[in-house]
Amino acid sequence: MTRRTFLRTGAGLAFAAGLPGWLSGCASGRVAGSPPWAELAASLQGTLLLPQSPDFRQVAAPWALQYASRLPQAIAMCASExxxxxxxxxxxxxxxxxxxxxxxxSYAGYSTTPGLMINVSQMHAVEIDPATGVARLGGGARNRNVYAACRPYGRAVTHGRCKEVGVAGLVLGGGIGFNMRAHGLTCDGLKETRIVLADGRALNCSERENSDLFWACRGAGGGNFGINTGFTFQTFEVGNYTVFELAWNDRLAEVFDALQTMALSAPDTLGMKLSVVARAGAPGLTLSILGQLAGTREQLASLLAPVHAVQRPSKQTVESMAYWDAQEFLSEEGYPEYSHERSRFVPDSLSPAAIATILEELRAWPGTNVAATWKFFLMGGAIDRLAPTQTAFVHRRNTMISSIELEWNAQDPQARVERNQLWLSRFHDRMERYTSSFCYQNFIDPAQRDYLHAYYGENLARLREIKRSYDPKNVFRYPQSIPV
Ligand SMILES: Cc1cc2nc3c(=O)[nH]c(=O)nc-3n(C[C@H](O)[C@H](O)[C@H](O)COP(=O)(O)OP(=O)(O)OC[C@H]3O[C@@H](n4cnc5c(N)ncnc54)[C@H](O)[C@@H]3O)c2cc1C
Structure with a gap:
């Protein structure tokens, strides 16, 4: 695509009328040394935000605040494909x-650019067909839009618990959530997606059409092949659930071990996250679990009885309620913060030496103004009904995805953050021998060595072939994208 062909398509011609004041300086055509933003603005049904726009900084800001200074030159707020x-x-x-x-x-701020941000967040409509349970989502829908649309029908997909996270990023990289053991990953419920390629074509991708690209859209991660403008999911029915949050402050190694034993033999109806956190200003570590059971309080109590026999929790909340009320209990908003998360898939159980290492490292945390957490999300169940090569998400057949999250704030001096980053690196490296060299592409990590292997394993060669056929000029790229 050259400048002339862009103009010939007509997309670039219809500008000039009714441009907002902040754009009028460049409305008469190309400004020397800068691209003709007015031409782009005129081609959009949505708006083009330039740095003078009052909303610009807020829209440009990524979730991961350490990357917030990477500002685009402009943001196309797309209203349509x-x-x-x-x-x-x-x-x-x-x-x-x-x-x-x-x-x-994006944990690594990979939806920032020094160029043009193509922002689809206004394309967030979600429609559900009550007869079939099929949900059609715009490419910019967030978990919050899924929550609102699914609730009236008593239906769900496997979604995340942070309402602000985009479904595009979530599903394209796999998508983990408390429903995954019963219903599969987010990408396992995807039936079709539409994607705009670098050459301007918009393709439907499903098992029947462009099935190789559909395969890649279920686990390769966002930003690699084109821009997805819509997603179609098969939803499932949800009834009553028991949600829980329990915490322990004593005998952590024994409690961890007992919880792990329970979790690894639990039914697929259990969705659970275990965290061990070192918090600024708190005297010791806290171990907690958070999750849901598609079952009763009594069934949960029976699962947890062996853990309670080891040590009673210092705090506990257990409640039964309808699914979408339960999600209000479990969810978070997902507001921006300073954070670095490093993941590792766990193929088996964690040995006593692994648990001891986790506790030892957290006790040696250098400290920031916020917290450091080691956690795991229980996998297995429906995730394993597909083979690792059946979609681009290669990490099936694992028991858990583990991660270490380091959080800090703007008041932490740079030297302290650097000391903490060194600690995080050492901890992450130490955990490899107890876990694996595979990492979650949705917990994308700019510090990860050999990241293509870590994210894609045996699926990498096929992903590169697909990249070569759909984006041969490597238009869609970021520091860890799939190479041509
Ligand atoms: C607070 C928080 C909670 C999270 N919780 C979960 C969770 O419960 N489960 C889970 O699996 N993951 C979770 N994640 C990880 C999350 O799935 C990834 O960070 C995901 O990439 C975010 O998607 P996004 O659309 O919000 O991000 P963005 O930063 O907008 O995009 C992420 C990547 O996808 C590309 N992209 C964005 N939109 C499109 C599109 N329409 N088409 C093609 N490419 C696109 C971007 O260029 C970028 O490379 C969480 C992350 C955070 C920060």
Whole structure:
């Protein structure tokens, strides 16, 4: 796509009338040394935000605040697939780097760019067909939109617990959530997606059409092949659930071990996260579990009885309620913060030496103004009904996804943050021998060595072939993207 062909498509011609004041300085065409933003603005049904726009900084900000200074030159707030297409073609015509943005929750700030941010967050409609339970989502829908649309029908998909996270990023990289053991990963419920490619074509991808790209859209991660403008999911019915949050402060190694034993033999109806946290200003470590059981309080009590026999929790909340009320108990908003998360898949159980290492490292945490957490999310169940090569999400057949999260704030001096980063690296490296060299592509980690192996394993070669056929010029790229 050249500048001339962009103009010939007509997409670039219809500007001039009714441009907002902050854009009028460049409304008469290309400003020397800067790309013709007015031409792009005129081609959009949505709006083009430039740095002078009052909303610009807020929309540009990523979830991970350490990357907030990477500002784009402009943000195309797309209202339609045509807007996405025009933005993709315009960027190439004027050699402006592009990036897709949905929820902005990339852990590594990979939906920031020094060029054009193609923001689909206004394409967030979710419609459910009550007869079939099929849900159609715009490419910019967030978990919060899924919650609101599914609740009236008593149906769900496997969603995340942070309401602000974008479904695009979530599903394209796999998607873990408390429903995954009973119903599979988010990407396992995906039936179809539409994607705008670098050459401007918009393709339907499903098992029947462009099935290789559909395979890749279930686990490769966002930002690799094009910009997804819509997702179709098969939802499932949800009834009453028992939700729980329990915490312990004593005998942590024994409690950890007992919880792990319970979790590894639990029914698929259990969704659970275990965390051990060192918090600024708190005297010791706290171990907690959070999750849901598609079952009764009595069934949960029987699962937890062996753990209670080891040590009674210092705090506990257990309640039974309808599914979507339960999600209000479990969910978080997902507001921006300073954070670095490093993951490792666990193929088996964690040995006593692994548990001792986790506790020892957290006790040696250098400390920030916020917290450091080691956690695992229980896997297995429906995730394992597919083979690792059946979708691009290669990490099936694991018992857990573990991660270490380091959080700090703007008042932490740089030297302290650096000391903490060294600690995080050492801890992450030490855990490899107890876990695996595989990491979750949705917990994308700019510090990960050999990341293509870590995210894709044996699926990498096929992903590269697909990349070569759908994005041969490598238009969609970021520091850890799939190479051509
Ligand atoms: C607070 C928090 C909670 C989380 N909880 C969970 C969880 O419960 N389960 C889980 O699996 N993961 C979770 N994650 C990880 C999350 O899935 C990833 O960070 C995901 O990539 C975020 O998607 P996004 O659309 O919000 O982010 P963005 O930053 O907008 O996008 C992420 C990547 O996808 C690309 N992209 C964005 N939109 C599109 C599109 N429409 N088409 C193609 N590419 C696109 C971007 O360019 C970028 O490379 C969480 C992350 C955070 C920060």
């Amino acid at each position: 045509a807007d996405v297409r025009n933005s993709v073609l315009w960027s190439q015509a004027y050699e402006v780097p592009l990036v897709a943005r949905s929820g902005g929750h």
